[in-house]
Amino acid sequence: MKRRNLKKVTTIKDIAKALNVSPSTVSKALNNKPGVNPELRRKIIALAEEMDYRRVLSLSYKNFTHTIGIIVSDISNPFFANIVLSIEKVLYSRNYKYILSNTDENPERETDYLQALINNRVDGLVVAPSNSLKVDEKRFKLYKSFIASGGTVVFIDRIIEGLDTSYVIIDNFGAAFE
The missing domain is CATH 1.10.260 (434 Repressor (Amino-terminal Domain))
Structure with missing residues (x-):
């Protein structure tokens, strides 16, 4: 990384x-x-x-909340449910808590949850972005500002182009040849 x-x-x-x-x-x-x-x-x-x-982002990062925000696009999908369970095991073993948000593939919900998680001073975000063709400017700026202030974002399953983040995705094209 x-x-x-x-x-x-x-x-x-x-x-x-x-x-x-x-x-x-x-x-x-x-x-x-x-x-x-x-x-x-x-x-x-x-x-x-x-x-x-950003008021909440200008706080000293010495004051960790030991809380991670998780945003998934469809919690009823077993793929995302299993990912959340795996993340929870790791977080619990490290004495972290998490706040889970489900967007139902709604970009506006993702933006609202993202803002709420940032306002709650989460230490990092794990996000399966909504499946929208274009990321609205507000959501993009929220991610960019959170990252610029020292927050960590990890995208799962999908990425948002133009952001310097870590991500975990499946190479569907490469997997077809294996």
């Missing part, structure tokens, strides 16, 4: 420095607290989006 260079995660201090304001002002604006001029709040929020700031 190859290692990747992790890009620096944007912090509240980075946004504050760029706008020449205090970190507490940025925090208030991002958390919709009173005491921030509405125009300044808009500038802070716009810059935070531009700098790809």
